[in-house]
Amino acid sequence: MSEIIPHWLQKQADISPEHLALETPEGKKMTFLELHEAADICAKKLAGIGVQAGSRVAVLSHNSIGMVVLVHALSYIGATLILLNTRLTAAEWSFQLKDSEADLLLLAAKYEEQASPLGIPVQTIEKLPEQESQGYSRHTELDLDDVFSIIYTSGTTGNPKGVEHTYGNHWWSAIGSALNLGLSKEDKWLSPLPMFHVGGLSSLFKSAIYGMPLYVTQGFDEEVVQTAITKHGVTIVSVVTVMLQRLMQLQEAEGITYPSSFRCMLLGGGPAPLHVLEEAKQRRIPVFQSYGMTETASQIVTLSPEDSIRKLGSAGKALVPAQLRIAGDSGLAKPEEPGEIQVKGPMVTKGYYRNPEATEASFQEGWLATGDIGYTDKDGYLYVLDRRKDLIISGGENIYPAEVEGVLTSHPCIKEAAVIGKTDDRWGAVPVAFLVKDKEISTEEMQDYCQGKLARYKIPKHWRWLDELPRNASNKLMRYKLQDQLGEEKA
Amino acid sequence: MSEIIPHWLQKQADISPEHLALETPEGKKMTFLELHEAADICAKKLAGIGVQAGSRVAVLSHNSIGMVVLVHALSYIGATLILLNTRLTAAEWSFQLKDSEADLLLLAAKYEEQASPLGIPVQTIEKLPEQESQGYSRHTELDLDDVFSIIYTSGTTGNPKGVEHTYGNHWWSAIGSALNLGLSKEDKWLSPLPMFHVGGLSSLFKSAIYGMPLYVTQGFDEEVVQTAITKHGVTIVSVVTVMLQRLMQLQEAEGITYPSSFRCMLLGGGPAPLHVLEEAKQRRIPVFQSYGMTETASQIVTLSPEDSIRKLGSAGKALVPAQLRIAGDSGLAKPEEPGEIQVKGPMVTKGYYRNPEATEASFQEGWLATGDIGYTDKDGYLYVLDRRKDLIISGGENIYPAEVEGVLTSHPCIKEAAVIGKTDDRWGAVPVAFLVKDKEISTEEMQDYCQGKLARYKIPKHWRWLDELPRNASNKLMRYKLQDQLGEEKA
Numbered sequence A, B: 001m002s003e004i005i006p007h008w009l010q011k012q013a014d015i016s017p018e019h020l021a022l023e024t025p026e027g028k029k030m031t032f033l034e035l036h037e038a039a040d041i042c043a044k045k046l047a048g049i050g051v052q053a054g055s056r057v058a059v060l061s062h063n064s065i066g067m068v069v070l071v072h073a074l075s076y077i078g079a080t081l082i083l084l085n086t087r088l089t090a091a092e093w094s095f096q097l098k099d100s101e102a103d104l105l106l107l108a109a110k111y112e113e114q115a116s117p118l119g120i121p122v123q124t125i126e127k128l129p130e131q132e133s134q135g136y137s138r139h140t141e142l143d144l145d146d147v148f149s150i151i152y153t154s155g156t157t158g159n160p161k162g163v164e165h166t167y168g169n170h171w172w173s174a175i176g177s178a179l180n181l182g183l184s185k186e187d188k189w190l191s192p193l194p195m196f197h198v199g200g201l202s203s204l205f206k207s208a209i210y211g212m213p214l215y216v217t218q219g220f221d222e223e224v225v226q227t228a229i230t231k232h233g234v235t236i237v238s239v240v241t242v243m244l245q246r247l248m249q250l251q252e253a254e255g256i257t258y259p260s261s262f263r264c265m266l267l268g269g270g271p272a273p274l275h276v277l278e279e280a281k282q283r284r285i286p287v288f289q290s291y292g293m294t295e296t297a298s299q300i301v302t303l304s305p306e307d308s309i310r311k312l313g314s315a316g317k318a319l320v321p322a323q324l325r326i327a328g329d330s331g332l333a334k335p336e337e338p339g340e341i342q343v344k345g346p347m348v349t350k351g352y353y354r355n356p357e358a359t360e361a362s363f364q365e366g367w368l369a370t371g372d373i374g375y376t377d378k379d380g381y382l383y384v385l386d387r388r389k390d391l392i393i394s395g396g397e398n399i400y401p402a403e404v405e406g407v408l409t410s411h412p413c414i415k416e417a418a419v420i421g422k423t424d425d426r427w428g429a430v431p432v433a434f435l436v437k438d439k440e441i442s443t444e445e446m447q448d449y450c451q452g453k454l455a456r457y458k459i460p461k462h463w464r465w466l467d468e469l470p471r472n473a474s475n476k477l478m479r480y481k482l483q484d485q486l487g488e489e490k491a
Helices: A008-015 A032-048 A065-077 A090-099 A109-118 A167-181 A198-210 A222-231 A241-254 A274-282 A356-362 A401-409 A443-450 A479-490 B008-015 B032-048 B065-077 B090-099 B109-118 B167-181 B198-210 B222-231 B241-254 B274-282 B356-362 B401-409 B443-450 B479-490
Strands: A004-006 A020-023 A029-031 A056-060 A080-084 A104-107 A122-124 A141-143 A147-153 A161-166 A236-240 A264-268 A287-293 A298-303 A323-327 A339-344 A367-376 A382-387 A392-394 A397-399 A414-424 A428-437 A462-465 B004-006 B020-023 B029-031 B056-060 B080-084 B104-107 B122-124 B141-143 B147-153 B161-166 B236-240 B264-268 B287-293 B298-303 B323-327 B339-344 B367-376 B382-386 B392-394 B397-399 B414-424 B428-437 B462-465
Touching: A004 A008, A008 A032, A008 A065, A008 A198, A020 A032, A020 A198, A029 A032, A032 A065, A056 A065, A056 A090, A065 A080, A065 A198, A080 A090, A090 A109, A104 A109, A109 A122, A141 A167, A147 A167, A147 A198, A161 A167, A167 A198, A167 A298, A167 B167, A198 A236, A198 A298, A222 A236, A222 A241, A236 A241, A241 A264, A241 A274, A264 A298, A274 A287, A274 A401, A323 A367, A356 A367, A382 A401, A392 A414, A392 A428, A397 A401, A401 A414, A401 A428, A401 A443, A414 A479, A428 A479, A443 A462, B004 B008, B008 B032, B008 B065, B008 B198, B020 B032, B020 B198, B029 B032, B032 B065, B056 B065, B056 B090, B065 B080, B065 B198, B080 B090, B090 B109, B104 B109, B109 B122, B141 B167, B147 B167, B147 B198, B161 B167, B167 B198, B167 B298, B198 B236, B198 B298, B222 B236, B222 B241, B236 B241, B241 B264, B241 B274, B264 B298, B274 B287, B323 B367, B356 B367, B392 B414, B392 B428, B397 B401, B401 B414, B401 B428, B401 B443, B414 B479, B428 B479, B443 B462
Parallel strands: A056 A080, A056 A104, A080 A147, A104 A122, A236 A264, A264 A287, A428 A462, B056 B080, B056 B104, B080 B147, B104 B122, B236 B264, B264 B287, B428 B462
Antiparallel strands: A004 A141, A020 A029, A147 A161, A287 A298, A323 A339, A339 A367, A367 A382, A392 A397, A414 A428, B004 B141, B020 B029, B147 B161, B287 B298, B323 B339, B339 B367, B367 B382, B392 B397, B414 B428
16 A cells, blocks of 8 residues: 655654754755755746656756755655766766656756757756746655656666666665664764765655754765764764775874764675775774665665674675565575575665566566675575676686685785676686785786685686776776776777 | 565564563563564464464453564464453453454453353463464565554444554554654663553564564553663653653652663653643653554654653654644634644554444545544644543543443433543543433442443443433533533532
8 A cells, every 4th residue: 555654854844943954064054944945945946947746857966955955856846856977978868868758957067068968958956046936836745656766777788777766765765774773863974975876865865754964075085074973973974895995094094083973884885895894893983784776775785883793794684674585596595505686675666767678577576686696694694795797607617706806905015906707718707807006016926815815716817907996976896897998908 | 555574573583683572570581583483483373273364363461471472473374463451341352352353362361261251262371382383374574554453442432443453554653653762772662551552562563673672561560660760771661641640759759760771751641731741851751742542553743852841731743754634623723723633644544444434434535533632833733632522531541431321321220321531630530420310229339230341440430410411402412511510529
């Protein structure tokens, strides 16, 4: 049965009008009443340029208070929000705008020039206040079955697919997280992850659903994050591995420890190397490892700090409203047996926009088939081995890049490492290492270092040294760029 | 869309197996894994006596670990739970058992004799372990749209009605409460309210959904509750007004203050007198006033301690997933204008069992028409003026005058009867009978007559004999004239 709840922002404006809703490093602050009023004014401006219930509005912006206001304003109107990644090319945006049937593109002024040839009406967020206001019928209730947002994700093959999130998906994601982390009146959440990814977007909804202040930063800057934790009362930060590493380097450089009020470093975006987790443990940083994807509206599996040593390297267990299983080659996998990670729960997307084939292909008996490879140990803890597309099969043996990368980055001279497969006439595929060094070291020394730590077939057969690894806006490694590089070398 | 979540108890047994689930004043403790195993064993015993998915099982018991285990066991099997009030008479039980189409009555041994003539298969909870075990198919998932429990409530007229609660109603009630009170790993909840009422039952589900220990007491004893707070780490207690008063009297007598870890006294079951709230404020007891009823699966409106002085006497605002409105004579009431309190939200029952007329009569456009009278002030805070017109709330138990009047007039010597509430220092209110006799009969004879027909708390505590009842021109009873008469007696 479809559930109806009051609009979460309007609710907080009613029950917690004077509570802080938003804060920035520049010292700008907004209460829930002010945020509600700003969203209402914004909705009137949007109505003035023709946005109405059912409109399909794309947004292209870095994180800002303006973006938060805009997202809530679109829900007040009852429009659908399509989020575009600021790092894509115009051609990629164009595909997503067409595929999502967007009526209008709202963007931060700095992207105006890039987006001008997209053949869609464009409005800059900065100039929206100059538009005429018009009345609109505010959606004071949210139907949890209604789709609110669409975020594109790439599959192993084919075009990107628009993941639809209902209001219910966002609600349940926030509730699942609260049941895991607890809820305190003292909480203040900082997410340096972009809001055009679901990991960043989810913090915006948590703020409205919990009545909790959100600390809004334009992007990731370790100085800003550290100051927010040590000086501005931030208690929870969402990060990916490379951000955690940079934060710890800064701690080391400046001899800083975090106050005990800092209670959660929510770590997502791929498996973290053990030595990173060990260092965080030494620094008493309460790291909650997590596993999730766009389709799960943020994390769906997490590991608590108290388990982080006992179950080092695990992503943990499914959140209270969620379930996890491993599909083997025939039926469900046994403990310790790798297979496809499948998840289920009310935060999981109901499907891809206008793509019933992809939707059908992704679900089995109500379970989302993630395409990721992992296993559960005898206690039911999930270990993510790798994304299925990254699996390297060499001479019949499976090689999981994350495992090899963990060994490579454990060397003190290595800053970052990525491993991908290269087609090979004899073995089918062989692993190739891409390395970023911290201190001088040779390929031969690295080969020696791997002996005894990795089975022979897992040791990279080719070595490439780079200045930095290619990463996307949320700092996630873009392996396909490395594949491209290998391809060019071949040609 | 119907949402599926993993069974909440099995989930806690998986993610928090070693966490404390239950504790008693006698020092008995049970972890979530132990509780899960006990519920599983209990389910096998129930299967052994023929209980299966879809069975309708009535339970008649005071609070105990055995009752908690039983409730979870019934959900593992997929049976429907019908909760009987232990204070009712055999005649009242009989009606509810028939109306709910119960297949079986499970009861604490002490009620066996009273319940033996009910004409339904009976099994004592204490002797259930002696039964043969049988395999069953455990419900590892909960469909939030499925009805799990039925609790009877009386209306102003007619027979008691069976309020159906879905798993979703209980889930949303627990989540609404968590968003209001926050969630801490340190929490331990004590509810001395009986679990056959929804206020007591809800704490059992909160325990499983939050992964939080429940401190189980057989009933209310102020010494036990005080010791639980001061010595056993209880952080939240659910009470009705009379319990709060007795706790404060004990504090006064023993010079006790509660530790700062005690963070919530959740007060329900009818409006609290101002002097009680003021005394609690002086004693720094963090009282959260609340308003709710069986139909809302526990509280739906609450007032935080920080507002308790500024808004003294208010029940507060609707929980995050809930809404509140006041229906006036024509359309919605303005601020300060009294009218019928109406509520909406996913914790509100979908209706009464096998009683579509009552269900239809209780809902207007998706809003539950509570029958209670109140108003909201200009800031939107609810003030409850009167419960369901004539409802008498005595020590947290609801007494419906129509039901008592029906028993009184069934006596051949009684021509007319009217029952109203009289304020009482200990119980909040007690029922008073106004009688017009047809033939000679004494108060004592009437008292005897009520025994066995009415639960003890429903039997009038004061008796008045009149020549006729005050009625208006259209022969409608003017209860306020009886109230006036009581007032004059006092003066």
